[in-house]
Amino acid sequence: MIREIGTSIFLILGGMLTLVAAVGVLRMPDLFLRMHAATKAGTVGVSSITIGVMIHFGTITVTSRGVLVIAFFLLTAPVAAHMIARAAYHSGVSLWLLTRIDEWKTHGEIGKEEE
């Protein structure tokens, strides 16, 4: 009984967070803010669903793989977001209208490093 409640809570939470990530990607005004939504809510959403699955099965095989899934997700999702955002910035995707400050542009050496 308790196991079923735990499973449901994590699955519902995960589903909701994944939905939030998807809506965020659609609604946010520029690419960088879209990446914010996709990385954070996406990671927690997938982790939460995996935890739900782990609770449901509760065996050592499923749990060890679940832990690995979460670990690799935590390692790779931010790297992917970083690479996408970086590539976008380099190829000149403009920041949102209300962006207040861009220190990379003012202090950075974008022109230099591209040679």
Place this chain on the structure above:
Amino acid sequence: MLCQPLEIESLYNVQMAKDEGLVIMQLFITNLLISMLWALLMGEVSVGSLTTGFVLGYVALVLLYPSTGKKSSYFQKTMQFIRFALFFTKELLISSYRVAKDVAKPLPLMRPGVIGIPLDAETDLEITMLANIISLTPGTLSLEVSPDRKTLYIHAMYVINPDDLRREIKDGLERRLLELLR
């Protein structure tokens, strides 16, 4: 003549640091072996029995290790790791809550900006970990490390005051992470 003892001491410290890593590794493996032994003795290899075994093995090591006359920062590091993991989980949950709130707002009231953070982290591992963790914590996304590896440029959702944000990341995340890795 005067500086000789100092020099010897610093050499000694380097050697100590190397041994220290090895000892931590040894203790961790011992701990894992104890947990497996426990699981086997209990007759069932499951998540529950392995965790119980690990915790019991840890307690046994805490109690018994000092009697070998050696010292190790393994126990301190473990506590730091647990504290960091809890802190990180908390930040992760807050960040998804905030994203959810922002997505639900009718008109996003964000003030995004790109700011540079001076880095204390030096090695590849430290910088990578820091960049990853910054991407996963509330309102920040790492963009680029400057070619001289002194500055990390991040994109933040709410830049009220760039200096406050810089201080928050340096004092909170970076300090904790370096404490754990060094």
